[in-house]
Amino acid sequence: MPLALRPPPVSRAVRRSVLAWLGLVVGLSGCVVRQYQPLSTLQRPVIVDPTLPNFADLDITVHCVPGELLTRSRAGVLCDKVGLLFEAQGANVTTIDTEGRFAERFGDAPEGGETDETPRHDLILELRARKTHSSNRLFSWAAWAASFSVFPGVWESSFAQDVVIRDGSGFLLATHTLEGRLVTRYGLGHALLVRLADVGRARDKRVMDSLGRELSEDMYTQLSQLMLNAKLHWSVLQAASAEEAP
Amino acid sequence: MMAVFAILPFLVNPLNLPREKQDRLECERLSHAEANARHPGVLPPEKPRGDYLDRTLLLCRERIAPPELRHPRDESVLFELGEQASALAEAATSAAPDGDHVWLVEANYPNAQVVPKLTFATKVALMRRGVTVSDRLVALGAGDVDVITRMEPMQAYPAACHRYAESGSLREGDVLLTLMVLDPRETSLHAGLCTDGRWTWLR
Numbered sequence: 001m002p003l004a005l006r007p008p009p010v011s012r013a014v015r016r017s018v019l020a021w022l023g024l025v026v027g028l029s030g031c032v033v034r035q036y037q038p039l040s041t042l043q044r045p046v047i048v049d050p051t052l053p054n055f056a057d058l059d060i061t062v063h064c065v066p067g068e069l070l071t072r073s074r075a076g077v078l079c080d081k082v083g084l085l086f087e088a089q090g091a092n093v094t095t096i097d098t099e100g101r102f103a104e105r106f107g108d109a110p111e112g113g114e115t116d117e118t119p120r121h122d123l124i125l126e127l128r129a130r131k132t133h134s135s136n137r138l139f140s141w142a143a144w145a146a147s148f149s150v151f152p153g154v155w156e157s158s159f160a161q162d163v164v165i166r167d168g169s170g171f172l173l174a175t176h177t178l179e180g181r182l183v184t185r186y187g188l189g190h191a192l193l194v195r196l197a198d199v200g201r202a203r204d205k206r207v208m209d210s211l212g213r214e215l216s217e218d219m220y221t222q223l224s225q226l227m228l229n230a231k232l233h234w235s236v237l238q239a240a241s242a243e244e245a246p
Numbered sequence: 247m248m249a250v251f252a253i254l255p256f257l258v259n260p261l262n263l264p265r266e267k268q269d270r271l272e273c274e275r276l277s278h279a280e281a282n283a284r285h286p287g288v289l290p291p292e293k294p295r296g297d298y299l300d301r302t303l304l305l306c307r308e309r310i311a312p313p314e315l316r317h318p319r320d321e322s323v324l325f326e327l328g329e330q331a332s333a334l335a336e337a338a339t340s341a342a343p344d345g346d347h348v349w350l351v352e353a354n355y356p357n358a359q360v361v362p363k364l365t366f367a368t369k370v371a372l373m374r375r376g377v378t379v380s381d382r383l384v385a386l387g388a389g390d391v392d393v394i395t396r397m398e399p400m401q402a403y404p405a406a407c408h409r410y411a412e413s414g415s416l417r418e419g420d421v422l423l424t425l426m427v428l429d430p431r432e433t434s435l436h437a438g439l440c441t442d443g444r445w446t447w448l449r
Contacts, residue, residue, distance in 0.1 A: 039273040039274065045319075046322075047318050047431050229433060232432050
């Protein structure tokens, strides 16, 4: 009779604890509450209505520069969304999401030299994202583990979105930094409380799904306002230089 | 008990406020070096052999007026008026012709209550740059006003500048810095300079 290969015996206690942790992880997967809080500029009041044709017939290039917070794929997604935002307002949008192409065209121009190339874009929007701070509150995670997820474990980070707007020749029209903070709370007790608080609230007022909604709304309205301000400055400078030309 | 523990992080951090209250705050995060330079003593000094903690200072200031009290344009313009006035004063003094001038400031802004604030901040920024500033006002005749207010802004301001000089309202050696809003949807200011009847757009 051949010998059968048997797995080494696993004690009942180990199996139970593994199953308990797996159950805990699966059970808590819906217990993440992520919130966004504006820090600087993102909550400034805006006048522009992004649903109106504010940039009719304007050629806008959106350049999302991959970097610290923007991977190449995320830069592509951001560029697509921002491009759609301006297209919806009547602009002809070109997006650039690969590193270096913009620099080839404008950054490395010979100093003081004039190029014969006619600018192909009216306005160029450069977007960069960076992390300014992150904090993993160890005390909260210790409390989370000790309390079996009654206490929430808290992780937070702050980000800055650098916005640079130039005209087609590379002339700097505006620079701004939009700053915000993301707070992630992981825990059964906290998630239950938030879900209870959300009961009866309209979908667009719920805390549970507020991150993407509020961040997108703030970011896109601010970008629209900044772009409109830059467009008007550009128009004034264009008209002034046309008057001064012989 | 569970509820108290679960809401503890809300109580600990002052930024964990409802969105309406967050909108009243303007915050910036300062590194250890920046915090020590701008607000000495708030953060403990870094240990000579390094620190296990990454200490930063989150500096928040509350707006003087609630967000819904003012028109969004007024709120946006007034919030960064100091920076805008400094930038305009720098651009204006760089663009002005050489020599000793008396600087006058006027603002054409939709809200009359905001106009004195704009002109005062700009005058202060000009004085900080060491130029002579006057409170004298320039004025146009009724006929000029009637014609100029019918013109497009890009033509109206140069025409008004020309008439200021011709009518003697703007004297020789005077420099007039004019701030204005050209489009009802914008939240930043444009500016132009009038010297000897010649108009120059600054931004």
